[in-house]
Amino acid sequence: xxxxxxxxxxxxxxxxxxxxxxxxxxxxxxxxxxxxxxxxxxxxxxxxxxxxxxxxxxxxxxxxxxxxxxxxxxxxxxxxxxxxxxxxxxxxxxxxxxxxxxxxxxxxxxxxxxxxxxxxxxxxxxxxxxxxxxxxxxxxxxxxxxxxxxxxxxxxxxxxxxxxxxxxxxxxxxxxxxxxxxxxxxxxxxxxxxxxxxxxxxxxxxxxxxxxxxxxxxxxxxxxxxxxxxxxxxxxxxxxxxxxxxxxxxxxxxxxxxxxxxxxxxxxxxxxxxxxxxxxxxxxxxxxxxxxxxxxxxxxxxxxxxxxxxxxxxxxxxxxxxxxxxxxxxxxxxxxxxxxxxxxxxxxxxxxxxxxxxxxxxxxxxxxxxxxxxxxxxxxxxxxxxxxxxxxxxxxxxxxxxxxxxxxxxxxxxxxxxxxxxxxxxxxxxxxxxxxxxxxxxxxx
Amino acid sequence: xxxxxxxxxxxxxxxxxxxxxxxxxxxxxxxxxxxxxxxxxxxxxxxxxxxxxxxxxxxxxxxxxxxxxxxxxxxxxxxxxxxxxxxxxxxxxxxxxxxxxxxxxxxxxxxxxxxxxxxxxxxxxxxxxxxxxxxxxxxxxxxxxxxxxxxxxxxxxxxxxxxxxxxxxxxxxxxxxxxxxxxxxxxxxxxxxxxxxxxxxxxxxxxxxxxxxxxxxxxxxxxxxxxxxxxxxxxxxxxxxxxxxxxxxxxxxxxxxxxxxxxxxxxxxxxxxxxxxxxxxxxxxxxxxxxxxxxxxxxxxxxxxxxxxxxxxxxxxxxxxxxxxxxxxxxxxxxxxxxxxxxxxxxxxxxxxxxxxxxxxxxxxxxxxxxxxxxxxxxxxxxxxxxxxxxxxxxxxxxxxxxxxxxxxxxxxxxxxxxxxxxxxxxxxxxxxxxxxxxxxxxxx
Numbered sequence: 109x110x111x112x113x114x115x116x117x118x119x120x121x122x123x124x125x126x127x128x129x130x131x132x133x134x135x136x137x138x139x140x141x142x143x144x145x146x147x148x149x150x151x152x153x154x155x156x157x158x159x160x161x162x163x164x165x166x167x168x169x170x171x172x173x174x175x176x177x178x179x180x181x182x183x184x185x186x187x188x189x190x191x192x193x194x195x196x197x198x199x200x201x202x203x204x205x206x207x208x209x210x211x212x213x214x215x216x217x218x219x220x221x222x223x224x225x226x227x228x229x230x231x232x233x234x235x236x237x238x239x240x241x242x243x244x245x246x247x248x249x250x251x252x253x254x255x256x257x258x259x260x261x262x263x264x265x266x267x268x269x270x271x272x273x274x275x276x277x278x279x280x281x282x283x284x285x286x287x288x289x290x291x292x293x294x295x296x297x298x299x300x301x302x303x304x305x306x307x308x309x310x311x312x313x314x315x316x317x318x319x320x321x322x323x324x325x326x327x328x329x330x331x332x333x334x335x336x337x338x339x340x341x342x343x344x345x346x347x348x349x350x351x352x353x354x355x356x357x358x359x360x361x362x363x364x365x366x367x368x369x370x371x372x373x374x375x376x377x378x379x380x381x382x383x384x385x386x387x388x389x390x391x392x393x394x395x396x397x398x399x400x401x402x403x404x405x406x407x408x409x410x411x412x413x414x415x416x417x418x419x420x421x422x423x424x425x426x427x428x429x430x431x432x433x434x435x436x437x438x439x440x441x442x443x444x445x446x447x448x449x450x451x452x453x454x455x456x457x458x459x460x461x462x463x464x465x466x467x468x469x470x471x472x473x474x475x476x477x478x479x480x481x482x483x484x485x486x487x488x489x490x491x492x493x494x495x496x497x498x499x500x501x502x503x504x505x506x507x508x509x510x511x512x513x514x515x516x517x518x519x520x521x522x523x524x525x526x527x528x529x530x531x532x533x534x535x536x537x538x539x540x541x542x543x544x545x546x547x548x549x550x551x552x553x
Numbered sequence: 554x555x556x557x558x559x560x561x562x563x564x565x566x567x568x569x570x571x572x573x574x575x576x577x578x579x580x581x582x583x584x585x586x587x588x589x590x591x592x593x594x595x596x597x598x599x600x601x602x603x604x605x606x607x608x609x610x611x612x613x614x615x616x617x618x619x620x621x622x623x624x625x626x627x628x629x630x631x632x633x634x635x636x637x638x639x640x641x642x643x644x645x646x647x648x649x650x651x652x653x654x655x656x657x658x659x660x661x662x663x664x665x666x667x668x669x670x671x672x673x674x675x676x677x678x679x680x681x682x683x684x685x686x687x688x689x690x691x692x693x694x695x696x697x698x699x700x701x702x703x704x705x706x707x708x709x710x711x712x713x714x715x716x717x718x719x720x721x722x723x724x725x726x727x728x729x730x731x732x733x734x735x736x737x738x739x740x741x742x743x744x745x746x747x748x749x750x751x752x753x754x755x756x757x758x759x760x761x762x763x764x765x766x767x768x769x770x771x772x773x774x775x776x777x778x779x780x781x782x783x784x785x786x787x788x789x790x791x792x793x794x795x796x797x798x799x800x801x802x803x804x805x806x807x808x809x810x811x812x813x814x815x816x817x818x819x820x821x822x823x824x825x826x827x828x829x830x831x832x833x834x835x836x837x838x839x840x841x842x843x844x845x846x847x848x849x850x851x852x853x854x855x856x857x858x859x860x861x862x863x864x865x866x867x868x869x870x871x872x873x874x875x876x877x878x879x880x881x882x883x884x885x886x887x888x889x890x891x892x893x894x895x896x897x898x899x900x901x902x903x904x905x906x907x908x909x910x911x912x913x914x915x916x917x918x919x920x921x922x923x924x925x926x927x928x929x930x931x932x933x934x935x936x937x938x939x940x941x942x943x944x945x946x947x948x949x950x951x952x953x954x955x956x957x958x959x960x961x962x963x964x965x966x967x968x969x970x971x972x973x974x975x976x977x978x979x980x981x982x983x984x985x986x987x988x989x990x991x992x993x994x995x996x997x998x
Contacts (some may be wrong), residue, residue, distance in 0.1 A: 140859070142857050144717055147858075148717060148718065148719055148858070148859070151716075151717070151718065151719050152716075152717060154784050154896070154897045154901070155712070155716045155896055155897065156716070157898075180862075182973060253714070259715070259859075259860035259861065259863065261709075261710050261714025261715060262861075264706075264709065264710070264713060265706050265709070265710065265714070267600070268706070268709060268713075268881060268884070268885065269706025269709045269710070269878075270697070270706060270877065270881065271594060271596075271597075271600045271601070271685045271881055271883055271884055272589055272596070272597060272876070272877050272880035272881050272884065273593065273596065273877055274596050275592055299569065320882065323745055339599050339600075397845070400842070400845055412875055412877060413593070413873075414585070414589050414593070414704075414873040414874065414877040415593075415704035415868065415873060415875060415877035415878075416704065416867065416868045416874060417866075417867060417868070417876045418704065418705060418706075418865070418866070418867040419864070419865070419866040419867065420863070420864070420865050420866075421842065421862075421863070421864040421865075421866075422860065422861065422862060422863040422864065423860065423861045423862070428858075428859040428860060428861060429716070429859065429860045429861060431719050431859055432718055432857060432859040432860035433714075433860075435717035436713060436715065436716055436717050439713070439716055439717065440713065443892075445890050447888075451599070451600055452599045452600065453602075456599070536596060
């Protein structure tokens, strides 16, 4: 072993010329990467004697003032030129989008023998398995620490630090925009639309907020986490996704009163019936770790069969955290530390069946808007009894005879199928004015 | 680059015989490692095609029933025999202790060209730099993920995942026994001695609890974190250490009332005057992440100049979590992923000066036991005014004319030197019956 390591060391030391990087996309993150490589150059060299140097860049507008000195770098008007640039060893893809130029660039880079570092979760969610296969066949790195949970080194943790474990489940707060909105709603009592508008004005939410608030961004990230956790093919289409548009200020107040907090979570679990991947708003106990992660912070909770629960919390977006993750990937490549992208070799990644939705067991919160008149509660209770759904708590605070008032119920554990049947029956009760507002309760530690 | 990686890949693939492990120490952790390697064999092979096999073991009592099948393994009565065992590639040192057999074994293993994986924080705190130097000169791995924060992959996170950052400070709950005792004290209102006795009866604390409750174990771990964070020599002697014996049930009640929680923290910070390393009980805001880490859980908070705050929470001890960390180190070695032990190459590690204690700025909590008579508060206030220490809050709840009552003060930011002078002067006030009970307040996020 000693001799072996020494040899391998020598090989690596032989690679003493700098690792040369081409960056596609010079927005917030691209600028952050250039800035980090400059400002922390001494720190990087302390960890990794091989220098990392940006040699070429590509972005839409060459004239834009980014506060960066790009005079020494090759400028490529077409990002695709980086894929065949003779000086480039690694292409850093920061264009974004699941298809189009980002996909073309990554595919061409791999075809031309260049490593790829990307922050593009949409690309990996849709094409991760195929890209990993191409990279691994060419003995190239496809690294993407920045794509999930920004600055938190969660891919490294799951793929290396916790790699000795059979992962049982993983879940997390994967979208900072949603967590910020939900935190603001709770702290100010305002409604979703109002807080979203403010977040957009402040630049915390996009003009088109759909990717964030409808849970798609979180689902992209969850599909990647699932693959790394369970060594299976990335299966974005296997995720049940809903967002936070339907969370009302009223639900947040009831959640607090019941000892819960509302979070948009991505959850993935290996069950005997297949993989269960879900992204949705849910109630979690106020005492749980995840309940206390507020604002733009992300968190990922991993459960392994030997290590137990591991929690990682940090900033999920922004120039600094994302650049930190991108450069840590570059350092791994500079040290020739290349691993299969999704923990198991890509050629062994299989698509696992999705666990059937209806059989999932969990507790639920239901809010019903009813006409306040005698007999309504009896009707509701009868429906639940008939479907064998057992009630855990009921709140009917505001009395407003004849008017619409909320009745809030929480259930003990039951199946999703049973809740679906309850909801259909409740909808037929005349005194119930709106479809039931339903939210899963996740009894997390 | 592609060709280079392919070559290196081939070299690694060439190492297709198993990585052969010799384990010294078959207590809880050693048994856990053997169990993990057996039960999770399929998971390990998925991540790391090179098998990891235990070939030899050493422990005190060969006849003890450990519930493990050791029949296929070489048994060494003397652990030192593992260091020269012809079949062993890696020695896993789980003996413990800063000197004696553990040190002899690790030194001999390195001298004989064998990699070392250890969970021994005491050994690294006292001899880490020298051992790293020996290992690196021989191109061998010296890996110790299990030595700090048990199952949390915090060494990997700092040395690789966050390696692109200039680390500004790192702190954490590094001793589960202390955190368990403090949590129990808070939840039950009981005194330290009482809870300690119970923890000993339950097996959560050692018969001789000094290493834990006097902060020494936490300091061992902090010295390692400091070295990894700042790329300096391990300097255990540079740590100011105190434990939790002096934390009283009364202080815990006041902390709650003031919006704080008492934790034993290890804190390390790079200042312009040198490295500041401290282990002591302190008050932290109830809203801080670290305040909410209860029971036997550990937590490490790292602040990097680009990534911002990163928090990792998990189990700091026990067979499963520790085995998880030990085996993740073995997987890195099996894949020939060997890095300098303390992030920077050992030959570059320098001892940094310790920051002078008196100049440290922070807020403080003081509890004074006084005779309840007019004029005492005026005396205290005058002393603080004279030393330019500004009061933030004062509580004098229980009135008991003529009897001893507590007066609790918190200060705004001041220097440790000023607080020391205040304490000396308070000690001279006749109506103050005991030396002041002083505790730093750490305004953590």
